[in-house]
Amino acid sequence: MQFFFEVLIAGLLSGVMYSLVALGYVLIYKASGVFNFAQGAMVFFAALTAVGLHDLGLSLWLSVPLTMVAMIVLGLATERIVLRPLVAQAEITLFMATIGLTFFIEGLAQAIWGASVRGLELGIADVPLEWLLDVVGMAISQFDLIAAGIAAALVAALAIFFSKTKIGRALRAVADDHQAALSVGIPLHHIWGVVWAVAGFVALVAGLLWGARNGVQFALTFVALKALPVLILGGFTSVPGAIVGGLIIGASEKLAEVYVPSLLQRLFDTQMNLGGIEGWFPYVLALLFLLVRPEGLFGERIIRRI
Amino acid sequence: MSVANALLEEPRLDTFPRLLLHHARVRGERPATREKDLGIWQTWTWSQQAEEVRALACGLAELGFKRGDHLAIIGDNRPRLYWAMAAAQALGGVPVPLYQDAVAAEMAFVLQDAEIRFAIVEDQEQVDKMLEVMGQCPALSHILYDDTRGLRHYIQTELQSLDEVMEMGRIHDRERPEFLDGEIARGEPGDISVMLYTSGTTGRPKGVCQTHFSFITAAKSGCEFDHLGPQDSILSYLPMAWVGDHLFSYAQATVAGFTINCPESGDTVITDLREIGPTYYFAPPRVFENLLTTVMIRMEDASAVKRGMFEYFMAVARRCGAEILDGKPGVSAIDRLLYGLGNILIYGPLRNVLGMSRIRVAYTAGAAIGPDLFRFYRSIGINLKQLYGSTETCAAVCLQPDGEIKFDSVGKPAPGVEVKIAGNGEVLVRGQMLLREYYKLPADTAEAIDSEGYFHTGDAGFFDEDGHLKIIDRAKDVGKTESGALFAPNYIENKLKFFSFIKEAVAFGQGRPMVCAFINIDMGAVGNWAERRNISYSGYTDLAQKPEVYELIRGCIEKANAELAEDPVLSGSQVHRFLILHKELDPDDDELTRTRKVRRGFVAEKYAVLIAALYSGKASQFIETQVKFEDGRSGMVSAELLIMDARIFPAQKKAA
């Protein structure tokens, strides 16, 4: 049982980080109806820029804010240069544009910083918390815990931003109905700019945390793809959905990785090596979920009126 | 405080104005009244309230309001309208609250009957009504309004805003502070404190004159009975003209010194209830019914898991909830545990949604409450009790003591109240809370109060073996069918109305071969039910005539019939045939009283053709009816109404 909880908690903690990535997608999808395929590339770009600046000799305290500026500029530029000219185009057109954007950003990042794998040291050791080990005998990573804490704080901050502030409300208004928003004098492009900038910021946090954990490398863009099943579970338009979805995916993939192989081995009575379940399990889960509840856990249900 | 007051060692707390000053003295900083305005709860403390009442009273005096004058008060529950009552009483006058949703013509009668010179009204809507009837009420010379909105361009000299009047009053009070204190000191407990008009279920409304003494006595005994004190609070949302609101929101609040809360508007009551979380609550059965209907509708929309949990724990609550609330022995440990779990998962959240998490005592009265409905609230831990009373008795004849709750009784006589049953089954009442008289109707007064001082309530009832009073029906309504079987129409109607799909029912059977009924469906519940089944409809009339809806209602009626069949006395009251009316019964069309009681005679006369069809065995009947819209205009509604038979169950013999 002890072990089960260890796995569960580790899974939940990494799930928080999936949520973080998924959040970037949700923000942009909600506000502008664009599924931003380039979100993964943005995560990669952010992590690489931060670590690149750091390697140039800048302290973390300097390189991270600088990267933040770069991400906001990137976000604003994307809105201005790529998406604004495509306003009122079909969704698929916008989606294709973001795929193009993905390759551009990935290329740009590697052109500037090179393609080699770099380590990112945030100064938080990835070791089990000792007192927890002593008291309950469970090995919980200190890094995971802090990373999850940061992610949770960010999510909370965003939630307050959206529900309480004028911009947050304007953002929800834009997400709801562009035309109506214009007529009450909400500057649409301004809001889209804000959204892209926030998405860039979220990508930075995700990039730093994932980069510090797995190393800053091209594979970061695949982590971003894990956000897809999270979105299917949580719904593309729901911030709480992204969080809960992330937790479910994180916990279930870790548990599956540990328990499914032995289960299958016993079931089929083989000694075959059945590792790597973590890699595909979330997608299968998402697929099953699509059959049951296509709008996601928290996605907007269509309200029918008779 | 004036010297005169300070010299009084033991202030006489025997009139409402003196009680108000008392609270201002001893708990001046405690909240007396709250009102939600512009989204925020505003509070007035007892001392602020006393100041406001002073200003209002002095302003009225300045305008010429004198001892013995009557002050009409018309509007929703607003602090200033409650204060107006105290202000009138302080000057030795009599407040006369009117039902605010009455149309102008109905108001005219009361205004004439009570010889109203002064009226304090809430807003433009009420001002318009006053102006409309001014021709018929020559005495009416001052119309004071609370809310100035829309009234800026009115030029009638009779109109004045309360703000102005109170400002005048403040100046007056500063110059002659002894004036009002003197007026208050002149008040006697035997003075008339309020005149409440009966709703006029039969004939014209009558003005019931109650004294300070009777209302204070009634309020005191109620407060002692349920241990009400300054820490309690109540939501005041029922018509101020109703005796229940006057007792709870005015008399008891002023006696016990608790806080009244005025909702933002009539439509926000449920939200306001939730925000305030009163400890003391009062509502007629229909409000409890509506609340339950909303809960049930929401549960139907909830997920299967939630619904399953709800149903499971409601079954637990039905089994043992009421017993646990009463502290009765004999509940198993497992049931207690399950109930505790249910309390966390279902009942607690449910009480919260209903705005009843802090309720200590809740009362219902005004009409019989369905036993199942009553049990529902008690079983989820709300101390809902019944009381019995009327305008003539300050609404305080019988109360259910804590721990002695019966679903079908109205409790025991209140302290100091004598109750006896007359030979014909009518309930007779004697005590200090009786009315002094019907205004200007000595003959009626003499008829209602006999030589021994008993008031004839007009209700039929009996005492059970525990000394609890049970009310069956109005004495004059209880009758017999052609075959001699007992026919208690209200009893049958209440049984039917407990089904969430049935909003109103009118049963006929007096001197007839069988019992038949008109049904009004509940638009919310049936509409939801229909949508769920993809039955499309355009409005009430259309929905009411759907064959599926008839089947649904028939199911309800047959269930009620089965229960009636179990009681040997009432088995002859089973409903044989019914129809669903094409329009909702409406007070504006005189079909219901303002307290939403059916005017049986009027309905029978208006729809005579339908009754004939019910008893002639026809399968349908065409009807065309005039309806009044809120603006006073009228139109026609017509429909071909289906008539359906319901199954009748054989009467069961009582075992043993």
Place this chain on the structure above:
Amino acid sequence: MDKRIGEVILSFQNISLSFGGVKALTSIGFDVREHEIRAIIGPNGAGKSSMLNVINGVYHPQEGEIVFRGKTRRNMNTYESAKSGIARTFQNIALFKGMSVLDNIMTGRNLKMRSNFLLDAIYWGPAQREEIAHRKKVEEVIDFLEIQHIRKTPVGRLPYGLQKRVELGRALAAEPSILLLDEPMAGMNVEEKQDMCRFILDVNDQLGTTIVLIEHDMGVVMDISDRVVVLDYGKKIADGTPDEVRANQDVIDAYLGVAH
């Protein structure tokens, strides 16, 4: 009744608008006085909505001149028109369906909000104070329109009549000097229409707002308007008080001639 109708606040001369050769408006000229209720009526397809959209800056007329507060107005877009104090409602309600009534009306205050973006982002100091001040204004609008009971309800769940009222609320929250109402009574039942009339009159009377409304249904409009312009096939056929318009033969013909 004392009506303080003031000077001309908005006037149109020779407005012509066409879409790809199809004339929507032909040489329309009329004016709007401060504090009045000005109706534009006409049968379906008469050009009423086009006219409203010209005022609102959605369409830019090819010919003609618009004078607003004594100055000739250049072509402006919707956003600029909103900024200049013109608020509007739409024939097919354009509310934020997923947001609460309160939030919807708050968006109407958007242009009145001044606080700085960064402060707003952290909801601090002046931004918070400003939010509270705006909330108070919005509560006044809610009180005015008697929609307290649905304050927290998502707009999408409200019946049509109430949605129309909320939309009026959002426009009012901007404290406009000119309020444009696009068929405010369309699709309502008798009772809802009466409520809406009362609110329009109250807005005009209590807040002094100038109101330009277009309506298809003549009856209601005649009762509440000070002056009425009648359009038919993109041309002005009458202009005057309701009584004058009612007696005008061209108007009678237009309304009798066009079935709808």
